[in-house]
Amino acid sequence: MALLELRKLTRRFGDFSAVDNVSLSIESGEFVTLLGPSGCGKTTILRMIAGFDLPDVGQILLDGSNIADIPPEKRPLHTVFQSYALFPHMTVADNVAFPLRMAHFDKAAIAAKVHEALESVYLSDRARAYPHELSGGRKQRVALARSLVNRPRLLLLDEPLAALDAKLREEMQHELIDLQREIGITFIFVTHAQDEALALSHRVAVMNRGRIEQYDEPSKIYGFPRNRFVADFIGNTNLLEVAVTEATPTHLRLAAAGLGDIVSPPREGTRAGQKGWFSVRPEQVRIGGHLDGELENHYSGKVRSFIYVGDVTTYTVELADGTAIEALLSNSAPGRARFFEVGDDVAVGWPHDAGVFLHD
Amino acid sequence: MRRNPLWLWAAALAAYAFLYLPLLIVVLYSFNDSRLNAEWVGFTLHWYSELFNDANMLIAARNSLLIAATASLAATLLGTLAGLAIHRYKLRILPVLAITPVAMPEILLGVSLLLFFNLVFRPWLGLELGMWSVIVAHITFCIGFVTIVVRVSLLGMDESIFEAARDLGATPWQTFRLVTFPLILPAVMAGALMSFSLSLDDFVITFFTAGVGVSTLPLEIYSMIKIAVTPEVNAVSTLLMLLTLGMIVLASRIHGKAVRSIGV
Ligand SMILES: Nc1ncnc2c1ncn2[C@@H]1O[C@H](COP(=O)(O)OP(=O)(O)O)[C@@H](O)[C@H]1O
Ligand SMILES: [Mg+2]
Numbered sequence: 001m002a003l004l005e006l007r008k009l010t011r012r013f014g015d016f017s018a019v020d021n022v023s024l025s026i027e028s029g030e031f032v033t034l035l036g037p038s039g040c041g042k043t044t045i046l047r048m049i050a051g052f053d054l055p056d057v058g059q060i061l062l063d064g065s066n067i068a069d070i071p072p073e074k075r076p077l078h079t080v081f082q083s084y085a086l087f088p089h090m091t092v093a094d095n096v097a098f099p100l101r102m103a104h105f106d107k108a109a110i111a112a113k114v115h116e117a118l119e120s121v122y123l124s125d126r127a128r129a130y131p132h133e134l135s136g137g138r139k140q141r142v143a144l145a146r147s148l149v150n151r152p153r154l155l156l157l158d159e160p161l162a163a164l165d166a167k168l169r170e171e172m173q174h175e176l177i178d179l180q181r182e183i184g185i186t187f188i189f190v191t192h193a194q195d196e197a198l199a200l201s202h203r204v205a206v207m208n209r210g211r212i213e214q215y216d217e218p219s220k221i222y223g224f225p226r227n228r229f230v231a232d233f234i235g236n237t238n239l240l241e242v243a244v245t246e247a248t249p250t251h252l253r254l255a256a257a258g259l260g261d262i263v264s265p266p267r268e269g270t271r272a273g274q275k276g277w278f279s280v281r282p283e284q285v286r287i288g289g290h291l292d293g294e295l296e297n298h299y300s301g302k303v304r305s306f307i308y309v310g311d312v313t314t315y316t317v318e319l320a321d322g323t324a325i326e327a328l329l330s331n332s333a334p335g336r337a338r339f340f341e342v343g344d345d346v347a348v349g350w351p352h353d354a355g356v357f358l359h360d
Numbered sequence: 361m362r363r364n365p366l367w368l369w370a371a372a373l374a375a376y377a378f379l380y381l382p383l384l385i386v387v388l389y390s391f392n393d394s395r396l397n398a399e400w401v402g403f404t405l406h407w408y409s410e411l412f413n414d415a416n417m418l419i420a421a422r423n424s425l426l427i428a429a430t431a432s433l434a435a436t437l438l439g440t441l442a443g444l445a446i447h448r449y450k451l452r453i454l455p456v457l458a459i460t461p462v463a464m465p466e467i468l469l470g471v472s473l474l475l476f477f478n479l480v481f482r483p484w485l486g487l488e489l490g491m492w493s494v495i496v497a498h499i500t501f502c503i504g505f506v507t508i509v510v511r512v513s514l515l516g517m518d519e520s521i522f523e524a525a526r527d528l529g530a531t532p533w534q535t536f537r538l539v540t541f542p543l544i545l546p547a548v549m550a551g552a553l554m555s556f557s558l559s560l561d562d563f564v565i566t567f568f569t570a571g572v573g574v575s576t577l578p579l580e581i582y583s584m585i586k587i588a589v590t591p592e593v594n595a596v597s598t599l600l601m602l603l604t605l606g607m608i609v610l611a612s613r614i615h616g617k618a619v620r621s622i623g624v
Contacts, residue, residue, distance in 0.1 A: 081523070085520040085521050099529050
């Protein structure tokens with residue numbers, strides 16, 4: 001049985017549905033991320049799971065039973081708030097001890113657990129400090145220790161890394177992964193940063209306007225986006241408007257306006273005559289002076305611009321009809337940071353098994 | 361222009377002189393060894409000892425302290441609850457209603473309270489004006505101050521702190537006791553001290569609601585200066601001033617932001 005199950009959850013504010021018919025099932029021990037642009041309803045979902053808000057429609061099941069009537073303090077789960085929400089009048093140690101006091105542990109047990117929890121986030125030496133004396137990263141660690149100290153079944157994290165700088169963020173990402181693996185507590189993590197979602201999670205629920213667009217493993221989300229929104233939101237992609245001219249169990253043949261034919265992998269439920277979109281990632285696109293006949297899909301054009309970012313260079317190639325295709329070239333060979341100059345005549349192409357056809 | 365122009369300094373100096381010179385004179389003459397507030401004769405503490413032998417003055421002082429203590433205690437309790445309620449339920453109109461008595465001309469409040477007591481309390485409860493009516497009147501004008509100070513302190517807080525407490529296992533009551541109350545305590549204390557000094561100083565509203573027979577320090581001073589501004593008046597004024605000043609300084613030490621926000 002799933003640890004947590006959201007069944008057709010809807011939350012309206014006036015006429016506006018902040019959360020719209022969301023169903024989601026989370027297994028025990030999983031690290032699940034809700035990913036979506038700001039305002040898509042992520043926080044509202046967490047608030048309903050934590051008990052600070054109630055759904056207008058739908059149910060939240062924990063271990064198979066509805067928790068609608070259980071107040072926040074009785075739910076076996078904790079939240080790490082975006083603002084950390086540390087108690088400013090309590091020391092670090094007292095903050096961490098708070099959930100244990102509420103659960104009526106005796107003094108000795110509290111001291112031992114607090115010590116252990118602070119150790120696990122490398123803050124034993126700051127036990128007597130007050131929150132305002134700590135840096136953002138350390139406040140974050142205290143908040144984590146505080147919500148994990150009495151071992152909840154489920155931890156909700158609302159954009160916990162958003163306020164940290166890039167370097168610290170990456171460090172905390174590694175710590176989070178390790179921590180979650182070590183203690184085996186189920187995490188529901190909220191973020192609007194796609195790289196973070198892909199890096200951390202077992203499964204990602206991509207959200208848009210209160211709905212879940214796709215719920216899958218990171219590699220599936222990235223490699224097989226279900227629709228245009230997901231393809232576009234996760235990573236970079238080339239999106240081409242196409243019509244299906246041939247649909248067989250082994251391949252699709254697509255007609256792209258101005259570009260010509262594209263051969264792409266098959267997709268269930270696709271029929272000739274359908275219109276839709278073709279998405280191919282820049283790293284799947286090859287670029288060369290002239291591409292040999294091995295690639296089913298190849299087109300010639302001119303280099304319009306390129307962006308060199310150290311490890312890779314992204315070329316934007318303008319095809320004869322004006323379509324721009326991005327191609328990514330690795331710079332692993334030293335001294336060969338650039339292969340092409342702006343204005344060079346080049347060809348771009350990709351194999352028949354690259355890219356996906358999207359219905360909408 | 362980097363340097364502060366001289367005239368600005370002069371203007372500031374003049375403004376402060378305007379505010380504090382009269383007070384300074386009162387303090388000075390309370391130590392003057394002469395019956396008349398005219399020329400400086402010499403230093404004495406005689407008027408202070410006179411004060412502590414004046415039975416009327418002592419009764420007035422006792423009344424004043426009793427009224428201030430009771431009224432500020434009750435106003436702090438009610439005002440804190442009102443501040444919490446306004447914040448919790450996000451009521452737009454209530455803050456205005458709480459401020460109104462604070463901003464209303466005192467004489468209006470005094471007159472309306474007198475009417476109210478005479479129309480309601482006297483006929484229905486058989487109570488004559490006295491200590492109780494002064495206390496009720498003082499509670500009325502102090503509540504607003506406490507409410508505002510408490511509300512301002514709540515406005516500055518991160519709402520998720522209270523949710524975090526619930527989230528970590530605290531009941532609503534535990535959340536109040538362990539998180540909300542300790543956090544608003546400085547504001548509550550500041551409100552209490554301000555109420556105390558406001559009540560201690562009040563003349564107008566007390567004048568209307570005291571009836572006959574109850575005297576407070578401000579009323580006593582007033583009845584004395586009807587004859588002449590004696591050195592005893594200077595002495596008692598100095599003491600009153602000192603007490604008030606101490607309260608305000610203490611209040612703003614405890615919770616400067618909230619106190620300043622209402623401009624006391
Ligand atoms: N209490 C509320 N009243 C009205 N609208 C709200 C309320 N809470 C959230 N919303 C709206 O619901 C939408 C989703 O909000 P939220 O869940 O916070 O988004 P996210 O966390 O994904 O950024 C937003 O458009 C927000 O303005
Ligand atoms: Mg949010």
